Amino acid sequence: MRYLQHVEKFVDGMKVVEVLKRTDDKAEAPPPPSDGTVFFCMHGYGANAYDLAGLSAYLDFPEGTRMIFPDGILGIDMGYGGQQGRAWFNIDWAEIERIRREGGLRDLSKALPPGMAEARDTLIAAMEKLECDPAKTVLGGFSQGAMLATEIMLHHPAYLKGLVVFSGTLVNRIGWEQAAANKFAAQSKVLPFIQSHGTHDPVLPVQAAHRLHALLTAHGGEGKLIEFAGQHEIPAQVIDETNLWLKTQIN
Numbered sequence: 001m002r003y004l005q006h007v008e009k010f011v012d013g014m015k016v017v018e019v020l021k022r023t024d025d026k027a028e029a030p031p032p033p034s035d036g037t038v039f040f041c042m043h044g045y046g047a048n049a050y051d052l053a054g055l056s057a058y059l060d061f062p063e064g065t066r067m068i069f070p071d072g073i074l075g076i077d078m079g080y081g082g083q084q085g086r087a088w089f090n091i092d093w094a095e096i097e098r099i100r101r102e103g104g105l106r107d108l109s110k111a112l113p114p115g116m117a118e119a120r121d122t123l124i125a126a127m128e129k130l131e132c133d134p135a136k137t138v139l140g141g142f143s144q145g146a147m148l149a150t151e152i153m154l155h156h157p158a159y160l161k162g163l164v165v166f167s168g169t170l171v172n173r174i175g176w177e178q179a180a181a182n183k184f185a186a187q188s189k190v191l192p193f194i195q196s197h198g199t200h201d202p203v204l205p206v207q208a209a210h211r212l213h214a215l216l217t218a219h220g221g222e223g224k225l226i227e228f229a230g231q232h233e234i235p236a237q238v239i240d241e242t243n244l245w246l247k248t249q250i251n
Contacts, residue, residue, distance in 0.1 A: 016071065017050060017069045018066060018067065019053055021056065021064075035062060036133045037161075039059070040070075040137055040138070042144075044141075045085070051142075058243075072087045073088060074087045074090065087144065088144055113147075113171065116148065116171070120155060127156075134156065134159060137160050138246075139161075139163050139164070140163070141164070143166070146165045146167060150163065151176075161249060162249045164194055165195040166238065169209060170209075177219060180216060180220055185220040187220075190220060191220045192221075193221055194241070194242055196225070196228065197228075198227075198228055198229070199227050201231050202231060224245065226238055226241045
């Protein structure tokens with residue numbers, strides 16, 4: 001039987017939750033041997049470091065993989081009796097309401113959202129301090145965390161092992177296009193990725209996911225877009241497909 005051991009750490013004041021799969025439920029037992037593989041995964045807007053930590057029980061990483069889930073750098077009031085959440089950068093709710101009233105689709109492709117660059121740099125620094133080997137690090141995220149994961153993948157000074165985009169979207173199209181072309185296509189490097197999106201997603205439209213997939217594959221990306229008949233979520237079908245992809249990426 002496998003057990004999940006959760007350990008909280010702080011990197012420059014930012015909380016991270018590190019999860020280890022182990023075959024012994026004794027906390028004092030030595031950690032399982034590691035080949036250096038890391039899964040570094042960011043939650044979505046309003047969640048926290050533990051929100052995606054449960055994926056550790058379902059994703060088929062090798063024994064001893066360090067699965068790291070950082071806490072969003074911003075504290076936000078979710079409006080439910082003072083309930084607090086975390087985020088990576090702020091959202092323009094007034095703009096979202098205007099788009100909904102007009103029956104349009106949310107489009108983040110025109111510019112880099114304010115605060116995203118700061119979050120990117122914070123996490124790249126945290127990955128270094130946590131001794132994540134870029135060549136063995138799979139980067140992932142859900143929703144806002146997936147946008148940030150893509151931004152980090154394109155701007156990290158090193159080449160990472162792979163990218164997992166759960167219900168992400170295209171942000172800063174011109175900037176991402178240039179970054180992908182310069183870092184991957186022009187250098188004949190491959191950007192391995194897997195992407196998933198619900199066809200009825202009311203938060204981030206699937207059309208933008210198609211545009212993100214097209215941008216990545218046009219500029220060095222090799223990956224698959226998994227569409228599912230659902231909304232803003234990570235269903236079992238996506239977990240299964242992600243595990244098949246992981247087998248091709250991690251030896």
